[in-house]
Amino acid sequence: MPDSLFPAASLPVLQGWQAPGALDLHGAFQRAEGWALARIEAFPDPARLKARLHEMSVSLRGGTRLGLDLRGLRDGADHVMAAAREAGVAFLLHTAELPPSLSLLKQANLPRIVAVQDALEAQAAQAGGASALLADALLVRSLGALHLPVLATAEDEAAARRAMEAGALGLQPRSPALLEAEALASFRSRLDGGLGTADQELLRRGPVPLPRLRIRNLDLTYPIFQGGMGIGVSWDRLAGAVAREGCVGLVSAIGTGYHGSATSPQRLGRPDGTEALNPPRTLEGIVRLARERAGGRGAVGVNILCAIEGYEAAVRASVAGGAQLIVSGAGLPLALPDYVGDADVALVPIVSSARALGVICKHWQRRHGRLPDAVVLEGPESGGHQGFSAEACAEAEHTLENLLPAVLAERDKWGAFPVIVAGGVWDRADIERFLAMGAGGVQMGTRFIGTFECDAAPTFKDTILKARAEDIGLMKSPVGMPARGVRTALQARIEAGTAPQVRCVSHCLQPCQNGKGALAAGYCIADRLADAYRGDLENGLFFTGSNGARLRELLSVHDLIEELTQDPGLQRRGA
Known part of the structure; x- marks a missing residue:
């Protein structure tokens, strides 16, 4: 994966949840030097996809750290690749096992993060030209021999700490609560700096909660x-x-x-x-x-x-x-x-x-x-x-x-x-x-x-x-x-x-x-x-x-x- 995706002297942080309410989470992650992640439909309409990515690219002043989450994509890889290049998308995220209709993604001239569930999938991803891996925090240590950057998904501070000690290069926090962890203090400070007070509270608490x-x-x-x-x-x-x-x-x-x-x-x-x-x-x-x-x-x-x-x-x-x-x-x-x-x-x-x-x-x-x-x-x-x-x-x-x-x-x-x-x-x-x-x-x-x-x-x-x-x-x-x-x-x-x-x-x-x-x-x-x-x-x-x-x-x-x-x-x- 190109070094340009990793901010110097900063822990790479990949967006791990979608925005509550009207919060512009993609923009907030970009401004905090994190990696924003946009989910793509299973069968995307080419015109609608192109318009959406163009709008996001303009609002983010270029997609230098905007990635596409293609884990739910079922067809239309050619349209996705064309729209991604035009919008300046920085990287793609997809699963280890791609349907035949999506094999074109491996030919994309973009860094590819591959989400893996075990060491065998990780080995297949490496053989397929993956730029980096996304894996559960508990899996990180077993992937060290592959010599690929690993981003670890984590839900709590203990899991994040274990992943970093095992050699994870970056984190995908699955909850805003994890941003309070010591390892993410610098990122959290930048994220808060790019948000107003109301949005900071919305990020921490979400909207009015549903009743139990x-x-x-x-x-x-x-x-x-x-x-x-x-x-x-x-x-x-x-x-x-x-x-x-x-x-x-x-x-x-x-x-x-x-x-x-x-x-x-x-x-x-x-x-x-x-x-x-x-x-x-x-x-x-x-x-x-x-x-x-x-x-x-x-x-x-x-x-x-x-x-x-x-x-x-x-x-x-x-x-x-x-x-x-x-x-x-x-x-x-x-x-x-x-x-x-x-x-x-x-x-x-x-x-x-x-x-x-x-x-x-x-x-x-x-x-x-x-x-x-x-x-x-x-x-x-x-x-x-x-x-x-x-x-x-x-x-x-x-x-x-x-x-x-x-x-x-x-x-x-x-x-x-x-x-x-x-x-x-x-x-x-x-x-x-x-x-x-x-x-x-x-x-x-x-x-x-x-x-x-x-x-x-x-x-x-x-x-x-x-x-x-x-x-x-x-x-x-x-x-x-x-x-x-x-x-x-x-x-x-x-x-x-x-x-x-x-x-x-x-x-x-x-x-x-x-x-x-x-x-x-x-x-x-x-x-x-x-x-x-x-x-x-x-x-x-x-x-x-x-x-x-x-x-x-x-x-x-x-x-x-x-x-x-x-x-x-x-x-x-x-x-």
């Missing part, structure tokens, strides 16, 4: 649920990563026979029967893995459709695996407390109306002497199956905003448990709007598809990331209710009667009646969702919410939660 969320015995840092998405879109990797950041991560219970740990008997390439499709022991293991990934933070729960075959077994397996809450919808989960027994697990039904909530509360209180610990109100903008007819999904009375007051009023008749809103929630502004209306938190599914940790195949993520608004809509389903997803060539084949043959090997959902619903709809939903999870673009069914067309970036769960909460570096997470 308390559900039964759980005290969560942020009021955010990651929605359960099956088959295989949210399993241990995603749910564990979300919980680790102080939120609720939900494992999907449907189709766990496709998980890599499953040993289900197969027929015609599919799990043979209900227990093979939803093996309880596999679900139990997935929940345990998610709890391990969470590292004691947040909460790991399981989303279980009332309509699945083997519902009771899935509930009991979730409890055995250590699920801290169970979210259950697609029908009224009237028997859920029976199956949980006296286990200390929060029970969270999903409803689409105040009437449904009233029925659940009345039944649970009379039969089980308990009430929901929270309730998810799901509106008609969510991905997957809807709790409304296709016509009702378009009616103004069924918008989430119009449904919420009645559900809150019904809740007030029974207690003070939180109402979590779902379906169409996109950003911090949406979160604040629903909290102001009385919601206790939000559930988001679609946004978490665009994360590295999402368990689905890259093709699944790419399909959503490429989708336009006109590509996403309602479609018929074997269960009789409409479902929302991306209309691909599969839908045309279903309508033409040329979709893959319905064979009903796995017996997934009760309303399908062992394949009768699938024959009427023209496809098997379990098979097509499994194909999507595996990355089969031709035969897969790709569910997403109405906001799927707004999904443009592929990023880490940490960065997404940081954006949603606007808590820089997720400083509250450890509080």
Whole structure:
């Protein structure tokens, strides 16, 4: 890497979080002689990318220390390289393993920092011409033999100190709190000198914090649920990563026979029967893995459709695996407390109306002497199956905003448990709007598809990331209710009667009646969702919410939660 990127007599500092609110963090890092880092979309539009980088270059008076974070880039390397050269970008940051479509990046006449997760990736990066490495602080010592500059990512002062002692040339602090470390005192002084008093405070504290969320015995840092998405879109990797950041991560219970740990008997390439499709022991293991990934933070729960075959077994397996809450919808989960027994697990039904909530509360209180610990109100903008007819999904009375007051009023008749809103929630502004209306938190599914940790195949993520608004809509389903997803060539084949043959090997959902619903709809939903999870673009069914067309970036769960909460570096997470 050219020496010009390293300020003389100064520790190189790489931007490690995005700006809260309106703070110009890129400019602040530049003025403090640090390295600013701009994240690039998965499939960038050339004109928009060029305009954005030009604007940044002008505002920064040249991109002498502006880098591009390409870790979420999926295609368009040639456009990125052209725009970067024109804007005077100083360096590129990307992962060790590049998709073939991005191999052009290795030919870029720009320094390349390669983010690595282990020594083997570091060796491959060196062989591929990397200018420097970005690695976790604990990995630095093992990379010394490669004789490449190493920038260490660190979340606390102890990790930063270990990295510097091990030979790290610079740091990427993952939290503004780390700027208080002695090694970064000079940089912090320069950073503060380039910021006004209000911006200094914003950097330290972030904007007005979101409230914590308390559900039964759980005290969560942020009021955010990651929605359960099956088959295989949210399993241990995603749910564990979300919980680790102080939120609720939900494992999907449907189709766990496709998980890599499953040993289900197969027929015609599919799990043979209900227990093979939803093996309880596999679900139990997935929940345990998610709890391990969470590292004691947040909460790991399981989303279980009332309509699945083997519902009771899935509930009991979730409890055995250590699920801290169970979210259950697609029908009224009237028997859920029976199956949980006296286990200390929060029970969270999903409803689409105040009437449904009233029925659940009345039944649970009379039969089980308990009430929901929270309730998810799901509106008609969510991905997957809807709790409304296709016509009702378009009616103004069924918008989430119009449904919420009645559900809150019904809740007030029974207690003070939180109402979590779902379906169409996109950003911090949406979160604040629903909290102001009385919601206790939000559930988001679609946004978490665009994360590295999402368990689905890259093709699944790419399909959503490429989708336009006109590509996403309602479609018929074997269960009789409409479902929302991306209309691909599969839908045309279903309508033409040329979709893959319905064979009903796995017996997934009760309303399908062992394949009768699938024959009427023209496809098997379990098979097509499994194909999507595996990355089969031709035969897969790709569910997403109405906001799927707004999904443009592929990023880490940490960065997404940081954006949603606007808590820089997720400083509250450890509080």
